[in-house]
Amino acid sequence: MTNYRLKHILGQTVFHIVVILLGFIMLYPILWMVSNSFKENADIFNTSSLIPETFRFDNYGRGWRFNNSVTFSTFFYNSFYYTIISTIGSVMASSLVAYGFARVPFRGRSFWYGCMFMTMMIPYQVVMVPQFIIFHKLGWINSFKPLIIPQFAGLPFFIFLMVQFIRQIPYELDDSAKIDGCNRFMIYSRILFPLIKPAVITSTIFSFYWRWDDFLGPLLFLNKPRLFTVSLALRMFSDPMTSTDWSAIFAMGTLTLLPVLVIFLIFQKYIVQGLVTTGLKG
């Protein structure tokens, strides 16, 4: 009996040590970046300690001012603008479309639903060139239109997630609402939309992440520094040809990760749920 307990405690201890050690290695690159954002440039590669000798907050000021003609105020504003508008658009549209696919028995429904899945399999590289040419001809280059407007069509992943959710809700709710005189749009907006809140929140979080991190889209369609998102700005900042101010780059890098981490801390539950239901990549 005691022998068994001893073995159990020993096993637990080994488990925790291994997991914590591995966890530290996993987090090390991020900690390294955050730590270096407070160090003096000369110290980044001389001292390998994660805790800076003196905290240099001026790295943040220097990074924020960027090249003085455009600052990170602009880049953060652009990123938030692009991310928030796109997220509202894609989540609202996805819920509308999901209701149609899940609840309205129209002709051609399964055909279109199949088409939607097909588009998930097609790599972006196929539509990249024609989209660029179309947007170029429309005069949309160097505006947020090519990035934001397609989001208002809804995203297949979100539509799928919400359809799965709506299908779990009993039809009786729709029927009783119909008897009370609700039309379809009212059923969608007043009955179902509040009920699929978890799916809506999950989609919102993922949309935020994907838009915030989006790089290829802004790279293709935004060429003026005034329009840069934080992703593009960081990339330009770290241009191997010009930059040596790594403390400032890491300071801004750390700041761009903050919104992502804060949202994760608040909404952890929904992220795990979303990953598990759709199996999609985080």
Added chain:
Amino acid sequence: MKHINRRTRTLMEDAAGYAFISPWLLGFVAFSIIPILFSLYYSFTDYDILGDPVFNGLENFRRMAGDQLFWQSLKVTFFYAFVSVPLRLIFAFFVAMLFNRGTRAIRFYQAVYYVPSLVGGSIAVAVMWRRLFMADGALNAALAKIGIISNYSWIGNPDTAIWTLIILAVWQFGSSMLIFLAGLRQIPKELYEAASIDGAGSFRKFLNITVPQITPVLFFNLVMQLINGFTVFTQAFVVSGGSGDPLNSTLVYALYLYQRAFKFYNMGYSSAMAWVLVLIIGVMTGIVFKTSSSWVFYEAKEGK
């Protein structure tokens, strides 16, 4: 009378249905179907965006066959996908096994291990990654600490540069881990109990219960991640400084395609390359699907 009623009803249902899916349907036509058709057409043309596309038949594909960089990018991409995807899945699976127990701290550990997946797609991490593996980066500093003095630039050497990208991909195993963990928790406890009564050891249980029960999850992950692996762009673009250097050792397919389109303005050629990519992904997923019946375990009873 009744007949007409039913007819108007279905018509109304149709109208309602299409009204609800219209945002997606419009987007599908405007941002998928039309571009796909254009892309197909461009792939048979010579098109530099300034002039009009000039039909040249199969010339793009013929040129591709003789294009050294095209073959190089294929090689790099296959290597990247075939090394990083299995490594990531194996890692994710074993960590999930490790976490599949009732300790209260698991929720915290899970969150910590997920953080790299969370931030791994960002430019901040890609930029930092590049710095991590330079000659005076953190890796060499860590090696120096354990007594290995190295002045080797992992990022600047063609033999190791692609490995920095592979490690970056494997590092983000957190999302697969969470999916596996959910799968592991759904395996009925009775299966293990029954096996214990039959005298099966833990290895037998792992091999005959855990592995078969997790294959459907594995299958889905494999397909999705292979597609992601074959289309990797951002990390390669940032880590290699946009060039695919050193010696094109990080020139992944999507990066070369991007260069062809937006550096050299060979719109026709890059469209043709995109269709070759579709073909490759189609064949890969086809193989996974075709062989799935022999290794993916489905319960006889359908449903949840």
